[in-house]
Amino acid sequence: xPVREVLKIGHPLLRQPAKEVEDIHSDEIRTILDxxxxxMIALNGAGLAAPQIGVGLRIxxxxxxxxxxxxxxxxxxxxxxxxxxxxxxxxNMESGWEGCLSVPGYRGLVPRxxxxxxxxxxxxxxxxxxxxxxxxxxxxxxxxxxxxxxLYPQRIKDMRNFGLEQELFPA
Ligand code: NI
Numbered sequence: 001x002p003v004r005e006v007l008k009i010g011h012p013l014l015r016q017p018a019k020e021v022e023d024i025h026s027d028e029i030r031t032i033l034d035x036x037x038x039x040m041i042a043l044n045g046a047g048l049a050a051p052q053i054g055v056g057l058r059i060x061x062x063x064x065x066x067x068x069x070x071x072x073x074x075x076x077x078x079x080x081x082x083x084x085x086x087x088x089x090x091x092n093m094e095s096g097w098e099g100c101l102s103v104p105g106y107r108g109l110v111p112r113x114x115x116x117x118x119x120x121x122x123x124x125x126x127x128x129x130x131x132x133x134x135x136x137x138x139x140x141x142x143x144x145x146x147x148x149x150x151l152y153p154q155r156i157k158d159m160r161n162f163g164l165e166q167e168l169f170p171a
C-alpha cells in the first residue's frame with residue numbers, strides 16, 4: 001500500500017472530470033482507497049480525491065481528528081465517499097482559507113456554501129447521507145470540486161487573497 005505521488009496544479013488530469021465508479025467492491029477500488037488513505041496520512045492532508053493520485057474516478061476521502069495542539073480546528077469525521085452528490089441547504093456562502101496537497105505551500109480565501117446535505121457510498125456499499133456545515137461542508141465541497149476537475153484557486157474571488165502560506169501568515 002504505497003504512498004502515491006500527488007499531482008500538482010497544472011497537471012492535465014487535475015482538470016478532467018472524473019467518472020462514476022461502477023463496481024464499488026472491485027479489488028481495484030480497494031487498492032485505490034488504501035493508497036489514498038496512506039497518501040493522505042503521510043502528507044498530513046484533511047482530504048484527498050482520486051484524481052490527485054492520477055485516478056479519474058469519483059472517490060474522495062476526508063477527515064480531521066481532534067488535535068490537542070490545534071484545539072481551534074473543527075473535527076470532521078473520517079469519511080470515504082464513492083460517487084458523491086450534494087444539495088445546497090442554505091444559499092449563504094462563507095469565505096474561509098483553504099490549502100490543497102496539489103497546490104503545495106499556498107493558501108487562498110474561498111467562498112463555499114455554509115450548509116449542505118451530501119451523500120455517497122462508503123467502500124462497503126453503505127449509503128452515507130449527512131447534513132454538514134462550516135468547515136465540514138467546506139472540506140466536502142473542496143474534494144467534490146476535484147472530481148469535476150476544479151482546484152480551489154479557480155474559486156477565489158479576489159486574487160489578493162491567494163499566496164504562499166508563510167507570506168500570508170508569517171509566524
Ligand atoms: Ni485539494
